Amino acid sequence: MRNAFIEELVALARKHPQVALIVGDLGYSVIEPFAEEFPDRFVNAGVAEQNMTGLAAGMASEGYHVFTYSIANFPTFRCAEQIRNDVAYHELPVTVVAVGGGLAYGALGYSHHAVQDYALMRTMPNMVLAAPGDPMEVRAAMRFLVENPGPSYLRLGKAGEPSFHTAPPEVAPGRWLKLRDGEPDRAFLSTGAGLQIAMDWAVTPEHAGREVYSMPLWSMAAKASQAEMLRTRSDVITVEDHLYDGGFGSWLLEAKALDQSLTCAVRPRALDPVVCGTVGSQATLNRLGGL
Amino acid sequence: MASLQIASVDLARRMRAQAVKMVHRARASHIGSALSIADIVAVLYGQVMALDPARPDWDERDRFLLSKGHACVAVYAALAECGFIPESALLNYGQDHSMLMNHISHKVPGVEFSTGSLGHGLPFGVGKALAAKRSGRGWRTFVLLSDGELGEGSNWEAMMFAAHHGLDNLTAIVDYNKLQSLTTVDATLRVEPLADKLRAFGWAVREVDGHDHAALIAALERGAGAVGKPTFVIAHTTKGKGVSFMENAVPWHYKSPNDAELSRALEEIGDA
Ligand SMILES: Cc1ncc(C[n+]2csc(CCOP(=O)(O)OP(=O)(O)O)c2C)c(N)n1
Numbered sequence: 001m002r003n004a005f006i007e008e009l010v011a012l013a014r015k016h017p018q019v020a021l022i023v024g025d026l027g028y029s030v031i032e033p034f035a036e037e038f039p040d041r042f043v044n045a046g047v048a049e050q051n052m053t054g055l056a057a058g059m060a061s062e063g064y065h066v067f068t069y070s071i072a073n074f075p076t077f078r079c080a081e082q083i084r085n086d087v088a089y090h091e092l093p094v095t096v097v098a099v100g101g102g103l104a105y106g107a108l109g110y111s112h113h114a115v116q117d118y119a120l121m122r123t124m125p126n127m128v129l130a131a132p133g134d135p136m137e138v139r140a141a142m143r144f145l146v147e148n149p150g151p152s153y154l155r156l157g158k159a160g161e162p163s164f165h166t167a168p169p170e171v172a173p174g175r176w177l178k179l180r181d182g183e184p185d186r187a188f189l190s191t192g193a194g195l196q197i198a199m200d201w202a203v204t205p206e207h208a209g210r211e212v213y214s215m216p217l218w219s220m221a222a223k224a225s226q227a228e229m230l231r232t233r234s235d236v237i238t239v240e241d242h243l244y245d246g247g248f249g250s251w252l253l254e255a256k257a258l259d260q261s262l263t264c265a266v267r268p269r270a271l272d273p274v275v276c277g278t279v280g281s282q283a284t285l286n287r288l289g290g291l
Numbered sequence: 292m293a294s295l296q297i298a299s300v301d302l303a304r305r306m307r308a309q310a311v312k313m314v315h316r317a318r319a320s321h322i323g324s325a326l327s328i329a330d331i332v333a334v335l336y337g338q339v340m341a342l343d344p345a346r347p348d349w350d351e352r353d354r355f356l357l358s359k360g361h362a363c364v365a366v367y368a369a370l371a372e373c374g375f376i377p378e379s380a381l382l383n384y385g386q387d388h389s390m391l392m393n394h395i396s397h398k399v400p401g402v403e404f405s406t407g408s409l410g411h412g413l414p415f416g417v418g419k420a421l422a423a424k425r426s427g428r429g430w431r432t433f434v435l436l437s438d439g440e441l442g443e444g445s446n447w448e449a450m451m452f453a454a455h456h457g458l459d460n461l462t463a464i465v466d467y468n469k470l471q472s473l474t475t476v477d478a479t480l481r482v483e484p485l486a487d488k489l490r491a492f493g494w495a496v497r498e499v500d501g502h503d504h505a506a507l508i509a510a511l512e513r514g515a516g517a518v519g520k521p522t523f524v525i526a527h528t529t530k531g532k533g534v535s536f537m538e539n540a541v542p543w544h545y546k547s548p549n550d551a552e553l554s555r556a557l558e559e560i561g562d563a
Contacts, residue, residue, distance in 0.1 A: 023473075025439060025442070025471055025472040025473060025479060026472055026473075027473070028472060028473055028541070028544070028545060029545075044473055044474075044479055045442075045480075046439065046442035046471070046479045046480035047409050047410070047439045047440055047442040047443055047471065047472075047480075048442040048443055048444065048480065049443075050444055051442075051444065073408065074408060078408065107317070107319070107385040107386075107392065107393045108392070108393045108394055108407065109392035109393060109394045109396060109405070109407055110392075110405065110407070111360070111394050111405070111406065111407025111408045112394070112407060277398070278388065279385065279386070279387070279388060279389050279390075279391070279392040279393070280386075280387035280388060281387060284387045284388075
């Protein structure tokens with residue numbers, strides 16, 4: 001995902017002169033192609049995420065679309081108020097990029113576990129959340145975010161994720177992307193790295209015949225479009241590598257609650273808080289957390 | 292109770308050997324960062340801080356906070372060498388369900404505070420020092436930071452507070468190895484003139500060679516600091532110190548030694 005990210009960012013920067021990148025002293029052996037080709041649109045802000053985000057908002061107010069880049073919680077929680085007040089409230093085109101979403105940095109411990117980021121970002125009214133499930137969704141999401149500039153959050157895994165799409169899909173906030181056929185009334189709906197897990201579960205006898213969809217883009221506003229998707233279904237299991245509270249399944253439940261006539265069961269599968277503070281590989285921790 | 296009186300030069304050597312073994316086994320990063328602080332940590336644990344390995348929570352102990360939590364293997368090794376945790380625990384570093392996570396963890400006996408996100412140690416240390424002052428207790432607080440970490444504004448807020456409140460029971464040490472994640476500190480966010488900045492923020496400042504044990508002891512021992520002000524020790528260090536091919540090399544912020552590199556490293560460190 002990191003590679004798809006930097007390749008796509010370079011491609012977008014060639015087309016769009018306003019695309020800029022600010023890193024928080026991170027991105028070794030990832031961000032160099034951008035820094036070399038666009039030195040005027042690159043800066044390493046140092047280990048100073050609040051300033052990184054504040055200055056990104058300032059640059060965005062002068063016409064840039066700024067991507068801020070760091071890992072796990074550093075570009076989000078560390079500078080939550082800069083995102084809330086400077087970026088989101090002023091409706092500025094800043095894309096906050098976090099690598100190591102979920103438990104990708106398992107052994108690095110709680111400081112590096114990004115399992116509460118959706119909760120933070122999705123309470124900002126005009127924020128678009130991008131949680132791609134594969135490298136193709138990374139590219140599609142980034143194109144959408146640059147063509148529809150505004151406050152956004154891009155959550156990436158690390159490296160080596162498999163591709164499920166053969167080409168970048170057509171994406172929009174709230175849109176369900178079908179990845180596996182099945183009976184039309186039962187579905188998995190994942191976001192982010194939940195896609196891989198949903199695809200694995202879909203081949204087990206317990207879930208035979210269940211469709212798989214990915215939702216790489218979502219937002220507060222996109223809740224309104226979910227009734228239409230839930231109306232024709234009886235059972236949707238959401239899958240995410242985030243805590244249940246404030247997460248993606250909770251988002252869909254909130255969307256469902258907007259229309260009391262919906263009867264579709266929405267059953268979130270998310271991480272149990274037992275993973276908080278436990279050390280282990282991503283796979284071990286996801287399993288421990290119930291995924 | 293006084294310090295543990297463990298010969299610190301030999302302690303640092305054993306810690307360096309343990310540290311490279313740990314990152315090799317766990318295929319973990321940050322060995323350069325840990326070797327950089329081995330002498331400072333050995334001096335603190337062996338010669339300076341009042342500690343009791345049998346009672347990690349002993350109320351009179353001096354408090355140590357590793358703000359650059361990514362360098363935790365140096366401290367885990369010190370804790371094992373000083374008897375806080377069994378040496379065998381080091382084998383589990385970074386493994387599934389280990390208490391030794393790859394950033395310093397307060398779930399380990401003898402560790403006060405978990406870090407991993409830079410810029411948290413000094414504000415927390417200021418809180419401890421203020422608590423000691425307000426409750427009339429005599430123990431000291433030490434916070435070890437990295438130089439790139441000084442980019443975080445939280446440190447400068449804490450510095451203003453500590454000076455304003457005259458926290459002379461607080462000692463901050465910066466591991467000034469001049470490198471950070473992508474390149475040098477100078478090429479990222481200059482900290483110079485560092486001593487002048489820290490003095491202007493109201494701190495007493497001492498500059499030492501961070502690998503010279505006598506100089507470190509002289510700067511850190513009880514009574515060495517100023518009265519009425521917190522003390523900042525600028526420790527000039529070499530990232531990767533003690534293993535020639537890791538010294539002053541950015542890639543060793545990330546790389547984990549392979550088998551051949553481990554043997555060479557242990558040979559240079561003088562692991563018996
Ligand atoms: C708030 C925060 N931002 C970013 C990081 C990622 N990170 C880990 S170490 C490091 C910088 C390393 O340089 P320095 O602070 O000088 O430490 P040292 O060279 O001694 O390892 C960074 C950016 C982090 N741990 N915390």
